Amino acid sequence: MTSQVSKISGIAKAEVGTHEKRSGGHWVNDSKYNRWFGKIPGYDQDGYGWPWCAAFVAWCAAEAGLSALYPKTASCEAGVAWFKKQGRFSAYPARGAMVFFGRNGGTHTGLCIDFDSEWIYTVEGNTNADGSPEGDGVYEKRHRRTDAYVYGYGYPDFAEGIVSADPAWKDKAPKPEPKPEPKPTPPAPKPVSQIVALNSAVKPGATHxxxxxxxxxxxxxxxxxxxxxxxxxxxxxxxxxxxxxxxxxxxxxxxxxxxxxxxxxxxxxxxxxxxx
Structure with a gap:
C-alpha cells in the first residue's frame, strides 16, 4: 500500500517545471495554485498575484487527499503557527515535512522530500533555479541542514508515522511490516513402490x-x-x-x-x- 508521505511526495515531484504566468517581461505570481486557492484582495492580477509557495504545499496536500495534515494558508508564518499549535514543529528535517525558511519561518516554504546527514532535498513552489528574488515556478532543490536560512519543519500526522532526524520523534517512525512466516515445506511425496505381487498362476509349466x-x-x-x-x-x-x-x-x-x-x-x- 502507498504511504501518505510517498503519495504527497510523488504529487509534488510531478509538478516540477510548472510555471506561473508572465506579463510585461516579468513573472507575475499568478499560477494554477493561486487560482485553486482563491483571490486575496490587494494584489495584482485581479487578486491572484500573491506569493504562492505555501499555497503550492496546500494544493499538493489536497491532491493527495491529505488536506487535514497541512495548513491551507498563503502565509508561511501562519503555517509555522499551525504546526506549533499541534506540537508538531521541529528543528530537525523529516520526510514529507513542510520546511520553512527565513526569519521566524515567514519568508518561504516547501516540502522536504528527503534528507541525509548534510542536506535536505525539497520541492518548492514560487522559487527559481538561480537563487534570484523573483520566483517563477516549481523546482527540486537542496539546502544544507545547517543553513541559517532554514528555520524549521512542520510534521504532518501521517497515518504510518514519520521518518525524522529528531531524536525526540524516534518512536514515531513507521514500524517495519512484519515479515510473513515462511510456509512450511511440504513433505516430499513418498516414491511409488515398483514392487508388485506375484500372480498365483505363475508356476512351473504355466504360460503367463x-x-x-x-x-x-x-x-x-x-x-x-x-x-x-x-x-x-x-x-x-x-x-x-x-x-x-x-x-x-x-x-x-x-x-x-x-x-x-x-x-x-x-x-x-x-x-x-x-x-x-
Whole structure:
C-alpha cells in the first residue's frame, strides 16, 4: 500500500517545471495554485498575484487527499503557527515535512522530500533555479541542514508515522511490516513402490505374462542365463534359474532345488534386481 508521505511526495515531484504566468517581461505570481486557492484582495492580477509557495504545499496536500495534515494558508508564518499549535514543529528535517525558511519561518516554504546527514532535498513552489528574488515556478532543490536560512519543519500526522532526524520523534517512525512466516515445506511425496505381487498362476509349466517379468528379474539379479528367454512360458530353464535363486537365498525355498518362486521370494528377487 502507498504511504501518505510517498503519495504527497510523488504529487509534488510531478509538478516540477510548472510555471506561473508572465506579463510585461516579468513573472507575475499568478499560477494554477493561486487560482485553486482563491483571490486575496490587494494584489495584482485581479487578486491572484500573491506569493504562492505555501499555497503550492496546500494544493499538493489536497491532491493527495491529505488536506487535514497541512495548513491551507498563503502565509508561511501562519503555517509555522499551525504546526506549533499541534506540537508538531521541529528543528530537525523529516520526510514529507513542510520546511520553512527565513526569519521566524515567514519568508518561504516547501516540502522536504528527503534528507541525509548534510542536506535536505525539497520541492518548492514560487522559487527559481538561480537563487534570484523573483520566483517563477516549481523546482527540486537542496539546502544544507545547517543553513541559517532554514528555520524549521512542520510534521504532518501521517497515518504510518514519520521518518525524522529528531531524536525526540524516534518512536514515531513507521514500524517495519512484519515479515510473513515462511510456509512450511511440504513433505516430499513418498516414491511409488515398483514392487508388485506375484500372480498365483505363475508356476512351473504355466504360460503367463508375468513369467517374462520373472525371467527378466532373474537375469538382472544374476541368476541366469535362461536359455530362450524372454518368454511367457515357465519351463525348465526358468525353473533352474529359480533354483539358483533359492540356493543363494534358502529362506525363500520350500525344498531342495525348489523350482517354484513364492510370493516372498518374488518380492526379494525384485529388490535384488534394483526395484524399490
Amino acid at each position: 505374462a508375468q513369467v517374462a517379468e520373472l525371467q527378466q528379474l532373474l537375469i538382472k539379479a544374476g541368476y541366469g542365463p535362461i536359455k530362450g528367454a524372454v518368454t511367457r512360458f515357465y519351463g525348465p530353464e526358468t525353473q533352474r534359474a529359480v533354483a539358483r535363486f533359492h540356493d543363494r537365498n534358502p529362506a525363500y525355498r520350500s525344498g531342495l532345488h525348489d523350482p517354484r518362486i513364492g510370493p516372498k521370494g518374488f518380492v526379494a528377487l525384485q529388490k535384488q534386481a534394483g526395484r524399490r
